[in-house]
Amino acid sequence: MNQVQGKENSRIESVEIAISKLLRIGVVLAALVIFAGLVQLLITGDSGYPEDTYPTGFGAIWSGLLEWKSVAVIETGLLLLILTPIFRVVVSLVTFLQEKDYKFVAISSIVLVILIISFVIGKAG
Amino acid sequence: MPLLTTTVIEIFLIAILAGVMGSILGLGGGIIVTPALTMLFGIDINHAIGASIISVIATSSGSAVAYLRDRITNVRVGMFLEVATTVGAITGALIGTLIAPQLLYIIFALLLLYSAYAMIKKASQETPQNVPLHPLAAKFKLQGEYYDKALNQTVAYNVDRVPQGFGVMYGAGVISGLLGIGSGSFKVMALDVFMKMPLKVSSATSNFMMGVTAAASAGIYLLRGDINPVISAPVALGVLIGATVGSRVMQRMKSKTIRKLFIPVMIYVALQMMYEGWRG
Numbered sequence: 001m002n003q004v005q006g007k008e009n010s011r012i013e014s015v016e017i018a019i020s021k022l023l024r025i026g027v028v029l030a031a032l033v034i035f036a037g038l039v040q041l042l043i044t045g046d047s048g049y050p051e052d053t054y055p056t057g058f059g060a061i062w063s064g065l066l067e068w069k070s071v072a073v074i075e076t077g078l079l080l081l082i083l084t085p086i087f088r089v090v091v092s093l094v095t096f097l098q099e100k101d102y103k104f105v106a107i108s109s110i111v112l113v114i115l116i117i118s119f120v121i122g123k124a125g
Numbered sequence: 126m127p128l129l130t131t132t133v134i135e136i137f138l139i140a141i142l143a144g145v146m147g148s149i150l151g152l153g154g155g156i157i158v159t160p161a162l163t164m165l166f167g168i169d170i171n172h173a174i175g176a177s178i179i180s181v182i183a184t185s186s187g188s189a190v191a192y193l194r195d196r197i198t199n200v201r202v203g204m205f206l207e208v209a210t211t212v213g214a215i216t217g218a219l220i221g222t223l224i225a226p227q228l229l230y231i232i233f234a235l236l237l238l239y240s241a242y243a244m245i246k247k248a249s250q251e252t253p254q255n256v257p258l259h260p261l262a263a264k265f266k267l268q269g270e271y272y273d274k275a276l277n278q279t280v281a282y283n284v285d286r287v288p289q290g291f292g293v294m295y296g297a298g299v300i301s302g303l304l305g306i307g308s309g310s311f312k313v314m315a316l317d318v319f320m321k322m323p324l325k326v327s328s329a330t331s332n333f334m335m336g337v338t339a340a341a342s343a344g345i346y347l348l349r350g351d352i353n354p355v356i357s358a359p360v361a362l363g364v365l366i367g368a369t370v371g372s373r374v375m376q377r378m379k380s381k382t383i384r385k386l387f388i389p390v391m392i393y394v395a396l397q398m399m400y401e402g403w404r405g
Contacts, residue, residue, distance in 0.1 A: 117215060118211065
């Protein structure tokens with residue numbers, strides 16, 4: 001393996017390690033929160049909300065979490081899980097930037113911008 | 126609550142299976158979760174799709190931990206093609222209300238069948254041989270290598286036909302935007318059949334990308350109330366466990382074996398899409 005290629009490999013490796021660490025934190029945290037909420041729900045049988053309903057807005061989930069309502073706790077965990085891949089793109093962007101890999105800084109930025117656009121469109125639609 | 130503890134445990138066990146299969150095949154587990162929830166538990170389709178999105182994200186993040194650590198995933202290819210899938214997802218969301226998806230279903234079903242045929246042709250091949258390096262792949266340094274635990278050797282590979290792969294990924298994004306799924310079968314098809322990457326790298330990279338595609342629409346589903354927490358919680362937990370196991374098992378499997386699992390799944394998905402297209 002020549003020197004240029006070796007440098008290239010260590011670059012991409014540090015990106016991979018950074019993403020892998022972030023994903024592990026996100027996944028473990030989400031799983032613990034979901035598990036706590038689910039166990040509470042199954043033991044107490046009380047979701048904290050009228051039957052078959054659950055909060056569907058960020059504000060409602062947050063206020064439910066503050067009162068430690070089991071279903072709101074589960075939803076907080078699900079939100080953490082949903083946000084993990086989005087943070088993943090941010091972490092890749094930052095790591096590519098540190099590694100001065102500008103082609104991939106540009107690519108990650110494009111993906112991030114498109115994700116944001118898709119959220120805006122989704123909300124409008 | 127309407128859901129009994131036993132039901133929650135049953136969903137959890139099925140989700141483990143979905144996580145194992147999803148992480149091995151690069152499909153995200155939605156193709157197991159959705160039919161299981163609707164047919165076995167009588168859960169309505171909206172909540173089943175909401176749980177399926179959660180399962181795709183859980184498979185993606187859960188398996189990526191091991192695939193990244195063991196350096197199976199091609200992060201550069203993944204990021205590069207995410208441009209195509211995310212633009213496709215927006216297109217899908219926009220045209221979803223403009224055109225009838227029937228025609229798309231049939232086009233994509235035929236594409237999957239072609240892909241299954243291409244996979245059958247190379248069923249006896251363990252790793253791709255004599256793949257040229259496409260100029261675009263060289264420009265973005267998309268080629269790579271991984272250590273194959275089943276073969277006990279490092280496999281170096283090239284990446285071919287980047288524009289075609291990009292096109293199929295765009296289509297995968299359109300389908301995701303329309304149906305709200307990860308469309309892993311198209312991702313694996315683009316990587317394996319079109320860009321001629323090793324199957325294990327294709328599966329790991331497909332899984333890696335799928336979380337981003339699904340996360341883009343998951344927020345919308347949550348606000349719409351399609352993500353039922355009581356159903357999604359056991360799905361998320363089960364799939365995370367399954368994906369963690371599956372991402373370790375896959376590395377020790379022969380690519381030929383994975384392909385034998387993959388081909389019937391692909392034909393099944395193609396026939397299902399064909400049926401949806403026909404029924405209208």
